[in-house]
Amino acid sequence: MGIKDSLHLSKDAVLGMPIITMIGRYEVHIENFKAIIEYSDTFVKLKAKKGNVEVNGKNLVITYYNEEEIHIKGLIENVTV
Numbered sequence: 464m465g466i467k468d469s470l471h472l473s474k475d476a477v478l479g480m481p482i483i484t485m486i487g488r489y490e491v492h493i494e495n496f497k498a499i500i501e502y503s504d505t506f507v508k509l510k511a512k513k514g515n516v517e518v519n520g521k522n523l524v525i526t527y528y529n530e531e532e533i534h535i536k537g538l539i540e541n542v543t544v
Contacts, residue, residue, distance in 0.1 A: 479512035481544060488539050491518060494532045499525070507535055517543040 482494040493509065493516055500515070501508040502525065507518040523537035 481509075481511040481513070481516050483516065483542055483544070485539065485542070490534065490536050491539050491542060492532065492534050496528070496531060496533045499528070499533075504537070509533065511544075514544060519543075 479495050481496065484492040484494075486492070493511070495512045496509050496516070497512055498510040499507070500510050504523050505519065505521060507523055507525070509516045509518075518535055518539060518541075520540045521538040523535055523539075525533060526536050527534040
């Protein structure tokens with residue numbers, strides 16, 4: 464049994480992959496994020512620990528972020544990893 468199994472951690476979390484939580488069509492929370500590459504009211508591009516994450520929509524606003532996670536509100540049309 465590995466560390467992941469004994470601590471009940473997801474494979475994504477252990478590997479540093481972005482963990483994306485959608486709350487309806489109006490909020491998205493992304494973990495394992497490193498930097499904001501591009502930001503406008505219709506597009507947010509993030510550097511994740513592994514790869515990039517793109518959020519497209521309308522009236523997008525970053526409501527919270529720190530060195531590992533970010534929360535975006537607005538009309539979320541799609542999220543691409």
